[in-house]
Amino acid sequence: MEAQSAYRKLSLGTSGSATCGSRRILAMCLGMVALMARCVFPGEEDLTTPLIRTKRIIPLHFSHNLPGIPQEIPGIPGGYRGVTRRAKAGDGLEISAEIPEREGLGPGVFVDEVERFDAFKTLRSAAKTGGIDTYTRMLPRLRKLPDLTPRESALLVRAATDMNRWEEAMNIFDEAVRNGRTCTELFNTAISAQKLNLNWPLALSIFNRIPRHNLTRDTITYNTLTTVLSRSGQWVAAIRLVNTLINNIKHRGKISDSPRGKREILPDSITINAGIYAAKIGKNGPLAVKLLNDMPSWGISPNTVSYSTTISALRGPNAWLTALELLEDMKRSRVSRNVITYNSVMKTAAMAGKWEISLDLINEIKKEGLKPDSISFNTAIDACSEFGRVDVALKLMEGMKEYSVRPTTITYNTAISTCEKVADIETAQWLFDDMENNGLKRDTITYNAMISACEKARDWKRALELLSEMRRRGIRRVTTSYNGAISACQKAGQWQTALILLVDEMTKDGVVPNIISINSAISACATAGQWETALSLFRRAETLERSQKRGKSDTKSKRGGRDMFTYTTTIHALGQGGELDLAMEMFDELRKLYKERVSIVAYNVMAASCERKRHLQEGVRAAEIVAKALLEDKIRPEVYTCATLLAALGSDGDSKVVDSVQGMLKQLLETDDP
DSSP states (O other), X not given: OHHHHHHHHHHHOSSSOOOOHHHHXXXXXXXXXXXXXXXXXXXXXXXXXXXXXXXXXXXXXXXXXXXXXXXXXXXXXXXXXXXXXXXSTTSSEEEESSOOEETTTEEOOBSSHHHHHHHHHHHHHHHHTTOHHHHHXXXXXXXXXXXXXXXXXXXXXXXXXXXXXXXXHHHHHHHHHHTXXXXXXXXXXXXXXXXXXXXXHHHHHHHHHGGGGTOOOOHHHHHHHHHHHHHTTOHHHHHHHHHHHHHHHHTTTOBOSSTTOOBOOOOOHHHHHHHHHHHHHTTOHHHHHHHHHHTGGGTOOOOHHHHHHHHHHOOSTTHHHHHHHHHHHHHHTTOOOOHHHHHHHHHHHHHTXXXXXXXXXXXXXXXXXXOOXXXXXXXXXXXXXXXXXXXXXXXXXXXXXXXXXXXXXHHHHHHHHHHHHTTOHHHHHHHHHHHXXXXXXXXXXXXXXXXXXXXXXXXXXXXXXXXXXHHHTTOOOOHHHHHHHHHHHHHTTOHHHHXXXXXXXXXXXXXXXXXXXXXXXXHHHHHTTOHHHHHHHHHHHHHHHHHHHTTOOOOOOSOOSOOHHHHHHHHHHHHHTTOHHHHXXXXXXXXXXXXXXXXXXXXXXXXXXXXXXXXXXXXXXXXXXXXXXXXXXXXXXXXXXXXHHHHHHTTTSOHHHHHHHHHHHHHHHHSSOO
């Protein structure tokens, strides 16, 4: 009321006459302030002065619960109706989550363009946060708006994509194209939708359709398609697309052949980052480093994402050195580092077995004012795993409490694997039990790590208990689970139990054995002198190899066919059983397959088989063949090889062969590294 009184005094003066122009301008300003004050801070009085509103009615809906302001507003037919949601607690303002139908105006009539924009913004926000109820109410009504613009259609496609509704997104896109509501942004969002199902051919098709609609592709178009191609494994095509924009830098300012005569499309940091990511997918670390180093020459400054992605793309034994150099380069260039950057560096150090560097980096994260996350600690524990540093792994887990980082299932799995490396079954069991105490669910990897720890500790009974527990708890048992248990039985001399697991239990679970499963069972039979069973398993491995060549095997392991260990353990089993002729046949087959790459272990096993028959002529003859093969294949023998062959040859062996073996033995004994 004070503002209205001031307005009247300034407008009419004390005598009621008209005022000068400056006084009128001031009066108008005060009037507007009064109007705004009444809208933001409503009083108890009714608002009698009509609000100034546009006479143009456009689709949108706005609702309020402001006291003193009626829902029926003059000039707005039907007033404000609709189901509303609170926009901000305590402000007395609510925004509609649904587009109402107004009397005489059809669905979704709004007061002004700002409120129309807010409706689409509300839809997008609901899609991003997973607000399925708001999304399902608003999207169908917004799609029916008669005057949808191309950009609004693009917003609808993006909202459907955010809700992981690929088919709905494509339907909206197709509908917009049919109705001629096209713009570059619409096509960009349609390409981006292909990230949901990695449909790169469709993304490429949409990319190629853009010029047909008299539209020009922009940098975002190329960036989006590059990302889709990379995630789909088409990293070479993604790199080519990036190179297309890089080449445009050489022709900067040249008018392209686009219908609207736009200038050449130039790359930005997102483009190069997408190219670096493509190099990462292709495991091409040098290419990622080259793209990063060339960015300044293209007038593009590398950012945190550029460095972090490049570091994560590094591979090889010296990758950790390059990663540390890039980290120092970030410091010199004053590029901000985040936890992801440090985690990437730590991963390269872990792959190289540099667990000390991982610990230093965790301390550096703290000095940078950052907070390490579970991935940071998991990576450091993984680095310790290769060296069996159980003590360091446990200290790292204890250090997680300092940063309020909760250990995850991966944390415990990695720590248990660390115990497995040194057969520390007690600590592994403690960690295994502690998982449940902390409310973490054990998974297949957890049990596999525990079974492997039991295998190293030769605790075959505990391994079988864990395997049974997996079935009771409904945890999927895989080939690796059985391999650990079979190997535990093999080391404990339980060949019959190993066979039951391989033949019966794996079949019941529908788990396909791989060559590791069969090798462990053959080794168990060889130790027990069960040469017939070992030979039968060897034939089974042969069948498995043939089925894999025909593509009929369901096993995911790449080690499907017979390998050198299969032959060696079977030869050992035959030698143990006195079947020297069969052992020699298999040894000859092994030499034909691997030629000069035959392991010295195979010669040792064959020599031992001959030595068992040293009192018989066949043993001497076989020893001569093995000795000659050793010389022909130019295999460097061991002291055990020569000593065993000399024992097998005895006094009846060929003198030339005996002299050759003795010469090799003498040479080995004279060297520092026999």
